[in-house]
Amino acid sequence: MNRVLVTGPSGFIGTHCLRRLATEHCEIHAANRSGRGEPGAGVTWHAADLRDADHVLSLVAKIQPTHLLHGAWVATPRLYGHSPENFAWLRSTIALAAAFGRHGGARFVGIGSSAEYDPGERPCVEDATPIRPATIYGKCKAASWLAVQAAAQHHGFSAAWGRLFMPYGPGDPPQRLIPSVLAALRAGQPVQTSHGTQQRDFIYAPDAADLLVRLLLSQEAGAFNIGTGRATKVRSVVEYLASRCRRPDLPQFGAISLTPGEPDILVADMSKVGKRLAWSPQNDLHQGLDRVIDCA
Amino acid sequence: MNRVLVTGPSGFIGTHCLRRLATEHCEIHAANRSGRGEPGAGVTWHAADLRDADHVLSLVAKIQPTHLLHGAWVATPRLYGHSPENFAWLRSTIALAAAFGRHGGARFVGIGSSAEYDPGERPCVEDATPIRPATIYGKCKAASWLAVQAAAQHHGFSAAWGRLFMPYGPGDPPQRLIPSVLAALRAGQPVQTSHGTQQRDFIYAPDAADLLVRLLLSQEAGAFNIGTGRATKVRSVVEYLASRCRRPDLPQFGAISLTPGEPDILVADMSKVGKRLAWSPQNDLHQGLDRVIDCA
Structure with a gap:
């Protein structure tokens, strides 16, 4: 074994x-x-x-x-x-x-x-x-x-x-993007983020x-x-969370500046994983975010 | 200082x-x-x-x-x-x-x-x-x-x-290519090398x-x-040494096989060095080999 x-x-x-x-x-x-x-x-x-x-x-x-x-x-x-x-x-x-x-x-x-x-x-x-x-x-x-x-x-x-x-999901440290956005939304506080046009996998x-x-x-x-092979704007994630929490009024895009050197797009090519491991993700982004919202 | x-x-x-x-x-x-x-x-x-x-x-x-x-x-x-x-x-x-x-x-x-x-x-x-x-x-x-x-x-x-x-030149360890070829030539012994078509800088x-x-x-x-930016066949180096030592009869190319995985060509592009350091080598290969032959 x-x-x-x-x-x-x-x-x-x-x-x-x-x-x-x-x-x-x-x-x-x-x-x-x-x-x-x-x-x-x-x-x-x-x-x-x-x-x-x-x-x-x-x-x-x-x-x-x-x-x-x-x-x-x-x-x-x-x-x-x-x-x-x-x-x-x-x-x-x-x-x-x-x-x-x-x-x-x-x-x-x-x-x-x-x-x-x-x-x-x-x-x-x-x-x-x-x-x-x-x-x-x-x-x-x-x-x-x-x-x-x-x-x-x-x-x-x-x-x-x-x-x-x-990565995001259950157990994500509270200081990271998604937990901190959710915490602010739930507390009814403004969600101060960068412009959010940078794309991540x-x-x-x-x-x-x-x-x-x-x-x-x-x-x-x-x-x-x-990764998943899909690039999503950080802004879209924040907007989705805000809409799911019924607080689309709270996000303030551009309120904080992006760390210098942060890339515009960071996305995985997944063809090697697909070919060698025949793997694809079980959850798309909305499914994953829904689980995070429902579990928290 | x-x-x-x-x-x-x-x-x-x-x-x-x-x-x-x-x-x-x-x-x-x-x-x-x-x-x-x-x-x-x-x-x-x-x-x-x-x-x-x-x-x-x-x-x-x-x-x-x-x-x-x-x-x-x-x-x-x-x-x-x-x-x-x-x-x-x-x-x-x-x-x-x-x-x-x-x-x-x-x-x-x-x-x-x-x-x-x-x-x-x-x-x-x-x-x-x-x-x-x-x-x-x-x-x-x-x-x-x-x-x-x-x-x-x-x-x-x-x-x-x-x-x-x-690198080659004075102080080159005796087991390495040029000193070992020179030692054999001077002892009048056969110089057993690989096919020698691989090129090095x-x-x-x-x-x-x-x-x-x-x-x-x-x-x-x-x-x-x-490096120098010039690729030379190992064979040419051995032949030059043999001719300078007046023993062109001694090299036996192909007598030993090349280590598996040895690349055919390994040569430096020197444009970055030229641009940033304005450097070029003082000795071409024949000048360098002549110095090695004369000093040994």
């Missing part, structure tokens, strides 16, 4: 990956700093600070995972792009890949990011769009993927990298987790976009 | 860089495992094992270099491409860039490699050719450059990366060092090819 280790299991995407993995026949291990997480689902929890190379080594030696889904990374909304913590996670990823290989691991999937691509290019095609990250986060993620590929080549394990676009988090777990349980090597 | 730290100062290229730096008005520090090197030239030598993060920290804290020319890396002929030592040098580079930034360093130049490029592409253009390294060496070099860029962005130093093509090592030092003392950020 596959022995899967999940890092970052308490994060937004990690939580969904853990739930999705519970539907597969495998032994699931999850490691985070506290060693505690969502009960049930047959997960064995481990306490480890993965930024410490000794913790990485002893964790991997103890579990001897056949599969590793590596999602642990700094993700603090607004701050992660330029946090010095990115360097610690780059080092951690190098250590994890080495320990995984040394202990006979077979299949490594890391969670990368659309931030690895040249922000001026669209759509983002895994093996064609230049890797030219604008942020420290994107640079450290891209460096990690190269290091993982080197470790895979040295140790002979299979490796893939899921470049995540814009929004993916419902359980769909992203489904794709990541399918990738993990496949043998496909290489980088794969974790 | 600029305080320059050179890592890998006793390697093939590092030795030439140190000599070239001696012609500049700057304080030169060199670090290697023994703390000893070529005497003269006003270099201060330091003993440090840069694969040890503590050594990196104390070295950089002591010297507080304004400029760093980072050449230290595993370079054992034939073995470096897939050596696990590549991972130690990737970690070392990440640690060096962090320590350099923390101690107020201003200008970082690392020695990268043509092995970072997709081996199927030609010529190699710094900002256009895909980074798709075939070897563990190339992957770890490419990951290092991303990590250096992230550190430069975080600490605010200026960074460049010199992707070295095929041969650069005379003092010219490569000149370009690296100019890059170091400039403020140009980004990746720069360290």
